[in-house]
Amino acid sequence: MDLSAVGRAVLIAREGRRLEAYRDSVGVWTIGIGHTAAAGPPIPRAGLRIDAAEADAIFARDVAAFVRTVAEALPEPLPQHAFDALVSLCFNIGPAAFRRSSVLRRLRAGDRMGAGEAILMWNRPAAVIPRRQGEFDQFRTPYEAALPRARPSWRARLRDWLARAALTASLRPDQDRSHDVH
Template identity: 60%
Template sequence: MDLSPIGRAALRAREGERLTAYKDSVGVWTIGVGVTTASGLIAVTPGLTITQAQSDALFARAVEKYVDPVRQALAKPVPQEFFDACCSLAYNIGPVGFAHSSVARLANAGDLQAAIEAFLMWNKPAVVIPRRQGERDQAATPYAKALPRARRGDYAPVKVPAGPPPAAPPKAADPLAPMPPKPALTGGLSSAPSPAPAPGLFARLLSTLRTNMAKGA
């Protein structure tokens, strides 16, 4: 399971984006789409500035660092909307925090409704409460029914990204599949048979040889 395009759009809307380093709500230096030094992707220092292309690349790499731990923490299949909301939560509280959260524990116990309500337990600092409410609503609402909002109370839902979703990764080769036949040798030594001599060539050579012998006798 992967973070969907809608989930990426919702996460990006919640985090916001700045190309110059700033302090977040708890005083941590941040840049791009909520990327901090703790991500291991960049050292964020006062005055640091990046380009839009660098911000896009950082976000793509950061998403993978947080999505994979969510996959590992959730032991049972969940709806796409719930998974996307979990990725948003993990991006904010960290992969270790998510792995030990009531959201993951209750989902793994099969109580999805309680897991949805558990999003609201992560309510500090108070400034994140509208975001938690948005994640809770996203986890509970199928996308076919309503698109998510970055925060509860937002006037409009997140903008649906244009274009097709990312292509699925290629399947790994089957180690038990039969080996393909080796190609025939080409160039240099060839396994093809030599062409047969032209018809009558040997007879003409033999006749010429006899004629020459007769003249020399």
């Protein structure tokens, strides 16, 4: 499996894009789209700047390693949305922590619901709790179900109403019409 376009966009939104190195919520030097020294060069440090194209190239290289880690660790294929959520989690906690996580242990035991709930256990520092909730929601909700439902146009609603009215009018006069809505 690979990270979907939706999964990639969601992960980028979660990580943010910063072109100057900064210390994250736990003090780790970070640059670009969540890139740290643990992922390899460039090594983020005070004063380091990159451009947007470099940030995208570093992210593409970094995320490929996390996708590989998740794909190799899974006991069986998952729906795309669940796979994307696990890549996001792995990207944030690191491959070693992911491999020994209760999320993966529960998946290997066949407990997909428990695995989703175990995502929420990764709640330190407190600043990651909204991210974990998002990953949990992403893990359990197919992308199609999360899309907003379009409201029918007024023309479609009128056409439906006219069809119902024509059906009602075609009823025989001796039929009970007490259930009709007017």
